[in-house]
Amino acid sequence: MAVVSKAGDARRQPPRRIEISQNVMHIFLLGMVVIAIFPFIWMVFASLKPFKELVESRALLPETWTLRNYEEILGRVNFYAAFRNSIVSAVSVTVVSVYTSSVMGYIFSKYRFVGKEILFTIVLSTMMVPFAVIMVPLYITIANSFGLADNLGGIIVTGFYTAFGIFLMRQFMESIPFELIDAARIDGASEWRIFFTLVLPMSMSPMSALAVFVFLVNWDSFLWPLIVLSSQDKQTLPLVLAGLRNLWWTRYEMWAAGSMLTVIPVMAIYSFASRYFIRGIAMTGLKA
């Protein structure tokens, strides 16, 4: 019986359905995946080749496997300090700004006070100002008023609040019902308790999204650290890595090894947390 009715359905449908076949899509997407990750895989093997082989051979895999590049680069460049600086600055900026964004998003969404809309608009409008506009006055403030020139603190304190984060968290907090918060108030919970034990646990998903986003941006940050940090032992990974260009003008195997040292930590995190990264970016897109 079932077979007959199915056939009847098919006859009623339009004669030819034009659809892109799944195979075509898979082939195309596989091609894109190869383009996206092949250069990266090439770099992994390049960092394990001696210089002569790297410039002469066409093979992907090394003939002579060697870790000498890594030995040499770790002997010449203080990657440990750079790594520590990057971790310290990126993690502290991420932790603080995700926290401040959640608090401010909550207040801008659930509190009413005089001048709230104006304040929110002003905070948001700073997002429109290109970084180039504030970089000189900001540097003067950091260097002269705070004495933070060539200090890791100089790139940390400027990141404690992000307008984008406040905006994103407010968008999310709008979906938390007022009734829930009022019920907690009636039950006698303090404002602090409401925020930390009720609102924050409900916001873990957008907070982790924002954290991933802020961390990526700061881990990769280049221009502002370049302005603030000058001495070798204060620099973050991107600056040290960019410095390899001048240190070894054409020693590509060193570039590859240095790049690997920079990329491996993030890739390690990404390999088991890719879901959060992607959800984070997707959510920022949907909410913005």
Add this chain to the structure above:
Amino acid sequence: MTSIADGSRASGRAETMGVWFVVKKTLRKPQFWFGFTMIVPLLIWYWIFSFWPIIQAFRMSTVAYKLLDPGNSPFVGLGNFIKISQHPLFWVSVKNTILWAVYSFIFNLPLAMLIAVFLSKVKRGRNVYQALIFVPVVVSLVAVSLLFKMVMDPEVGQLNKLLSTIGLPELQWLSSSSSALPTAVVIATWKGLGFFVVILTAGMLNIPSELYDAALVDGTNPWQQFWRITMPLMSHTILLVTVLLAIGSLQEFTLPTVLFGSEGGPGNSTFLYNLLVYQEAFLDIRFGTATAASLFQFAFILTISILQIKLIRPSWTY
């Protein structure tokens, strides 16, 4: 920012009760203290690290900034703006930056849309594809620059070796003034595409599938579905992507700097506007003209963003 009140029965009776009563009532509210202790640090922070620098930028752009005695910098009016527009590389950098933005659109938007359409329609493996296509976004931009500088080296790079193996002519890539800029944008696209793909795919998956089912019953082809369903319902997301692309590419700095150093590629062909601002400010130490230059950029980006929002929004939204 004077009073943080519950709002439900706030201002109406305020006059009759007297200001002092309202203030006292407000001060007793737990909401006030929570909000107050949270907002005041924000305001101080924003003032120091955001508003004040912006105000300073406008002031600095009108003076010949004296590094050792900034208080006594002489006022020069629009002098800095005239001076920066006469900089020998000003128009070069403007042209390069606009070219960079145009190439960014051409390389990023159609490809990201196509990948996103396929990702949203594919029945299996979507998450795996997405995770792998996103990999370049996670790789540090400086590492990406070095990686492609190696691969695209005209003499010893793997790309030219590959081209000659399959019998195609070798190219100069980053080493010639005519191809350096588009090649650099290709690298930027490789690095950034996954970001836009994820945003666009999320937008497409948000479109209710009933719409496509209905369209299929009506006998439409994929092309019609794309232009009649996907595009209109995606207008908001596409607008976001175009604004992000414009803002990002008009402020590009890292990639050309790491690829070529601060002088910007063969024959200044990748000397972008932000390199000009950076050079003016921190290599030539002319803070006044540098901030004037950055304010030009501000005005331009603002205009472009508003234009995009005005032009794109009404035409597509349902």
